[in-house]
Amino acid sequence: MDRETSWKVIEQQRRAIADLLSDLTPEEWETPSLCTGWRVREVAAHVALTPQPPSPRVMLATGLRARGNYNRFIDILTRTHANQPTADLVSQLRTHAASQRLPSLTNYRNILFDTMVHGQDIAIPLGRTIDIAPEAAAAAADRAVEVGWPVWDKRRLDGIRLHATDIDWTHGTGQEIQGPIVSLLLLITGRTARLDDLSGDALPLAVSRLSTTP
Structure with missing residues (x-):
């Protein structure tokens, strides 16, 4: 974008x-x-x-x-x-x-x-909704996965492959997490509110590494 x-x-x-x-x-x-x-x-x-x-x-x-x-x-x-x-x-x-x-x-x-x-x-x-177009969420995720110190540990996604199911977007290699791109964006940025939308062997590992920060 x-x-x-x-x-x-x-x-x-x-x-x-x-x-x-x-x-x-x-x-x-x-x-x-x-x-x-x-x-x-x-x-x-x-x-x-x-x-x-x-x-x-x-x-x-x-x-x-x-x-x-x-x-x-x-x-x-x-x-x-x-x-x-x-x-x-x-x-x-x-x-x-x-x-x-x-x-x-x-x-x-x-x-x-x-x-x-x-x-x-x-x-x-x-319990409200703010819509995000998948294309916009994918562009946001492209940047969010790159952010490390002083906001996040840059290694938090090592060994994890993220795969969006509603747009052509992937990141990383290893065990997979898949789901809608907005839910992946929230996970990348440490939010666990949409975990029910996600699946994959790497999900427990990702959750254990990520923490919510402003």
Whole structure:
């Protein structure tokens, strides 16, 4: 998937997330998401914050508080942003949906899978649906399997072959896991909410290696 198409998908996913969030009850905003330790509120804040990164001074101060730990750094920024009224978070998602502004040290391919997966982090625990085209999920999976430190252990998929059943997509060699591409994308990024959609001898091994991180 090329850059232009990827940004169109990112915009569509941001708008879909905003639409879902717009009619949630206060209680639903407090629902635990698929990201360990984050409620729906924090996930929404994280996606809203992405196209409007903080100033260098805030980034430096947060980095010092996080002691150089990437995941802690993201967590601090997100929890701070999540303190805003929920209506403001929804408004930000819509206002910046088409923005192609990037935080430092990332790229649009990372934002593609990050936005898609976080949409599912919100939707699935609430029993809602955010649709993802298989082609878009495959492009996101292509990038997600490459990501290693400081987000994931790059060896987490060693010896495992992933095979999508709804689109022509595979990755890796070894024992197989097969299923819909969106379910594979969630597994790749440490989510276990769609394991019932997957099968294969390598599934227990993959689950034991993967952990959910923002």
